[in-house]
Amino acid sequence: MAALIMNNKDLLYVIKPEEQNESTLRELLTLHPEIQFVSLMGVDFAGNDTDEKIPMKIFLEDIDGFLAGSAAQTDGSSVVLTGIATLNDARVDMKVDKTVNWFVDYNYEHFDAESGRMIGTLRIPCYLIHNGNHVDSRSILNDTLAYVEKEIMDLFAKHPVIAGLEHVNPAEIEKLLFTSATELEFWVKTPREDAPLEALSSSQVMQEQYWQRTRGNVRTALEQTIQTLELYGLEPEMGHKECGGVKGQIDAAGHMTHVMEQLEVDWKFSSGVQTADNELLARIIVKEVFRMNGLEVSFQAKPIPGVAGSGEHTHVGIAAKMKNGKIVNLFSPKDMHKDFLSAVGYGALMGLLKNYEVTNPFISCTIDSLNRLKPGFEAPVCIVTSLGLSPDNPSRNRTILAGLIRDLDNDKATRIEMRSPNPYTNTYIAIAAFYLSCLDGIKACVESGKDLKALEKEISKKAGEEGFYLDTDRQYRTEEDVFEDFTAEERSKLFGEPPATVWENLCAFEKYPEKVAVLTQGNILKKEYIDSFMQGALIRWKTELLTRLIPENYQAVIDMKRLHNQETCTDCDLAMWRKIQNLRAKLAKDSFEEKSIFTAIRRAVAEGDYDTVSKLKVEMGATMEELKTLYHDYKQNIID
Structure with missing residues (x-):
């Protein structure tokens, strides 16, 4: 019955940007009277998304007002806009975003009396505006990518020949594509039941769970999740067991009990704000589908001490769409068997590493997130990368922070995997910070005029060696196992001391003003927004x-x-x-x-x-x- 409810292809799941006009909306919503509510989805600085129930009748009566952004407001003091929207200045206007997909969120337990279909809520992504200023995470990411694109295009105009991209004519570039994706890990369990910690730890050490066959209601929920993601157009690529968990049991009635498993779901990359919107939707789908199957889901970074935590590896890349329609990956060098990256790719990777101390607070700003980032279980605690054994021999080092993903048979696959985010990381601000950091490194590498071997030497330098961009006292690349081949003292000396608490992490904003300047370039991720984020994180830390x-x-x-x-x-x-x-x-x-x-x-x-x-x-x-x-x-x- 649940499968029939959730996978009804006659329902409306997505309204695409080209359909977001008055006439088309009225037609679609008239054909689907089961969609009875509208919800405007803004995202505050903590990554929380707003949700409300506006009757469809009100939306249709003033559809022009809603589309123009003049029909809805919210109380900004009740969301995380600390120090910006205050009790005595709390009005925040909600402006509809017509550049991304709108999703219909169905209630699997509430049905329309006439049609018998699930009642739906049209979730419309929006921007939050306070005193004329955009003050939300979606705006920060959207405006950041527009700024980064302009800066890179200006850079290309000044440097028409770039190392590793000699085959790309900047004058033929139509626009840049900021391709990104997230991998969602989570724990699932039977309500009110917990597996013994010793059993979980032993199972992980013996590698009994990774990519094992799922069973019972866990299998059903995972399969239904993938089917539902497909209906929403997310193009799921895989769902599988992760390394944590123990085998469930079957009671006398044939029901699964003592379920405690870690899973992962992946879907196709997207670009810009759509990537982060898709991730929010995926979390909703996972939670609701597993709940329908009698299971609880946790997106906490470290829900179980002593056992692997849940990450949300975030992939970043930059491509160029040429005027002839061809897509060119700007991270890939002309000869992938000879070089690891282009100058743009090396710059992006160096920028991410050099400026990571001030990006890290946006990634890990809770006690839970820092509980995951401790040595062990492949936790990415060290600011270091791995390029691979050689350009023609791609490899994967799972102990580092920033991984270089390459496929010699597909130059479009070259990208950087940031392994530190977790399911509750604010993906909007995280991606914005990543690309601002990338831009800093790209400018340095392109403007240096150095060839690819010199750039490889720069990122491969040892601590104590002076470079033209990277810090002298740090090492940024290793092909070794960070945890097995270095002592704790060596890791701290070479790769930096990881923050032990939320306060230590937030102190980076004051400790590294020159790196904060990288994030505030373009005046989009403004200093006042960073201060607001810091105040909100500090309040949550103290309260917790x-x-x-x-x-x-x-x-x-x-x-x-x-x-x-x-x-x-x-x-x-x-x-x-x-x-x-x-x-x-x-x-x-x-x-x-x-x-x-x-x-x-x-x-x-x-x-x-x-x-x-x-x-x-x-x-x-x-x-x-x-x-x-x-x-x-x-x-x-x-x-x-």
Whole structure:
């Protein structure tokens, strides 16, 4: 029944830009009376999308007003536009975007009485405007790409011959295409059931799950997800098991229980804002389809400690559409067997790496996201790339941050894979920051006039070697395993110290003003928008620490009860319990002379001393890990 509901090809799923005019809209919506609501979808600085239910009658009565952007407003103080839309200046206008696809969001549990079809809501992407200024993530990405295109075209006009692109005549370029794509990883589980951590960890170490056959309702939901993505025109390419999970069980009634699996779904690349809009839609589809099959989905970056987290690798590329209709990948060199990249490709990769410290806050701005970015499980914690063993021998190093994807049989496939984003990364601002960073490197490399071997030497330089663009004290390329072949000290020295907390990450905006200038070029990702993003992230960090993390840790501490019997306990039991008690007190119990870590964090937050909050948060995490490990060993020794 669910499959018949969700895969009804008679329904309207997409309204394309060429159909977004009054006459065509009236015709389509009249033919589909099951679409009974309209929702204007703006995206704030945290990546949250707005959703409301405007009756279709109201939309049709004032369709001209909606299309002109004068019919809808929202309360900007209720979304993440911190410091911009305030309580006393909260009006935000919503301007419809007619350059992208509009999607119909169907309610799988609510049906139209007359037609028997699911009731739909037409989701119309829009821009948010406050006091005449665009103040939303979609606008930032859209305007950024327009700026980057102009700058690159101006650069090409000044440098008509570019290393590796001698076969491309800049005068014949019609427009640039900013091709990008995301890969969505997520965990799925049976409601109210959790698999033991030991079983999950063991299964991952033994590589029992990666690309294994899915079963039962997980298989059904994955197949229905792919079919639904197809109906919306996302052109899904693959759905498969990821490395995390354990085998589910079947109860006496034939139902799957104890499901805990990690999956990935991929779909075809797109360009510009459409890429990020598609990703939002895909997340909605995944969550709803799996829920219809009795399963919960988590898009958290690190939902289960000690087991692989979920990433959302983001691919970036730049192509040129020529006046004759031909598409040319500007990252690919003329001879792919001789060189890794063109000057544009090398520049893009160098720009991403050099400026990553100020891009990282947009990628990882929550406690959850930084829990994933720790050494192990192929976590991309080091600012470094891998080109491959040689130009004619492409390879994949999964331990680095920025991966070069190449296919010697397809020059259009050359692109850069940023491995740090997660499913809750704001894809709009992330892609904007990526391309602004790329532009900085592209300008440096093209204007240098250096040949491809010199550019390869630049990105391959060792720490301490002076380059014309990259920082002297850093190394930016390795073909080795970052975690196996380098110590933690070597990684920090060569590739930079990764931030341990949200506060440390946000401090990059102040620490690297010259790199912030790269992101604010063109005055699109304005300094005030960065400040707003930072304030919002800081509020969420403090709130999560005080209202979620500390209470969860406190509950874990008080749940660690004494288990040994005084008559049968051993000296080992007594020694471990003393250590456990000391750690419990250090975390949660105050004295007149000394305050616990929990209390110290609360006080530091109240005083606005975020450096101390950050240090204490790291100490709390390390102490909790030590306590959990010790209590686990203590329980294992109890046989009463």
